[in-house]
Amino acid sequence: MLYAQTPAHEKRRLFRERLASGELLRFPGAFNPLSARLIERKGFEGVYISGAVLSADLGLPDIGLTTLSEVAGRGSQIARMTELPAIIDADTGFGEPMNVARTVQEMEDAGLAGLHIEDQVNPKRCGHLDGKQVVDEHTALQRIAAAVDARRDENFLIMARTDIRAVDGLDAAVDRAKRLVDAGADAIFPEAMASLEEFAAIRAAVDVPLLANMTEFGKSDLFTVQQLADVGMNIVIWPVSLLRIAMGAASRGLDELTEAGALTRLLPEMQHRADLYELIDYEGYNHFDTSIFNFTVAR
Numbered sequence: 623m624l625y626a627q628t629p630a631h632e633k634r635r636l637f638r639e640r641l642a643s644g645e646l647l648r649f650p651g652a653f654n655p656l657s658a659r660l661i662e663r664k665g666f667e668g669v670y671i672s673g674a675v676l677s678a679d680l681g682l683p684d685i686g687l688t689t690l691s692e693v694a695g696r697g698s699q700i701a702r703m704t705e706l707p708a709i710i711d712a713d714t715g716f717g718e719p720m721n722v723a724r725t726v727q728e729m730e731d732a733g734l735a736g737l738h739i740e741d742q743v744n745p746k747r748c749g750h751l752d753g754k755q756v757v758d759e760h761t762a763l764q765r766i767a768a769a770v771d772a773r774r775d776e777n778f779l780i781m782a783r784t785d786i787r788a789v790d791g792l793d794a795a796v797d798r799a800k801r802l803v804d805a806g807a808d809a810i811f812p813e814a815m816a817s818l819e820e821f822a823a824i825r826a827a828v829d830v831p832l833l834a835n836m837t838e839f840g841k842s843d844l845f846t847v848q849q850l851a852d853v854g855m856n857i858v859i860w861p862v863s864l865l866r867i868a869m870g871a872a873s874r875g876l877d878e879l880t881e882a883g884a885l886t887r888l889l890p891e892m893q894h895r896a897d898l899y900e901l902i903d904y905e906g907y908n909h910f911d912t913s914i915f916n917f918t919v920a921r
């Protein structure tokens with residue numbers, strides 16, 4: 623009932639332990655707290671909270687329009703609903719190194735297990751679109767150093783995302799990944815890798831956990847969990863996929879309403895009322911009401 627039982631520091635400790643095992647951890651993107659519950663129920667290892675999804679949810683493009691408070695607030699609502707660790711997309715860190723430091727502490731307080739901070743200039747772009755720009759090495763490293771310095775829980779994961787591959791090529795990405803690790807990054811998110819060989823090249827260059835982004839309709843082919851595990855990836859995200867699936871289904875449902883005037887035909891595709899109630903533990907709340915009603919103080 624209510625929120626997750628596992629305190630944030632414990633989720634982070636368990637997550638770090640699991641990450642250290644070297645296995646590939648699967649983090650589908652939750653588009654709301656309820657979908658985070660579903661991800662947990664289906665047996666995944668973690669929940670990803672995407673900036674693209676948070677922006678799209680507000681009807682906005684993913685170009686750095688959301689504020690730290692909006693992102694941390696939504697992150698907290700999602701993270702508290704699941705026992706799983708949640709990693710959040712902190713874009714460029716919401717400003718200068720001092721702002722990056724505050725971002726880290728806000729995300730720790732919001733109960734997240736970690737975040738990633740990228741080396742794009744503001745206004746940022748989706749990592750899989752053309753026309754993005756990256757900051758110079760010094761600025762990129764400063765962001766990570768500020769983040770590492772600010773954290774209070776050593777298990778809070780500071781991941782550095784580099785977007786440099788699509789701008790300056792693979793060699794530049796390898797070089798930047800190494801330098802970001804030197805600056806203290808616990809993990810690297812090499813964005814928009816074009817092939818498995820490119821993931822393997824980053825793997826060979828650094829000795830920290832690596833994240834693979836399997837976003838659809840982007841620059842990377844969609845590799846399987848097994849293929850990514852084979853080249854040594856440690857976390858895989860499908861950041862926008864559940865939102866895309868849900869919106870696709872909603873769109874088809876609205877068309878069906880227009881065409882047929884009823885949704886009867888789509889009933890088999892809907893989450894049943896009973897499954898929804900089970901997911902939100904409706905019964906637990908009923909039980910609480912009953913037991914509190916019968917509550918008596920022993921004399």
Ligand SMILES: C[C@](O)(C(=O)O)[C@H](CC(=O)O)C(=O)O
Binds near residue numbers: 684
């Ligand atoms: C990972 C990402 O930053 C996100 O916001 O989820 C996006 C995903 C996307 O737009 O498909 C990205 O830049 O890759």
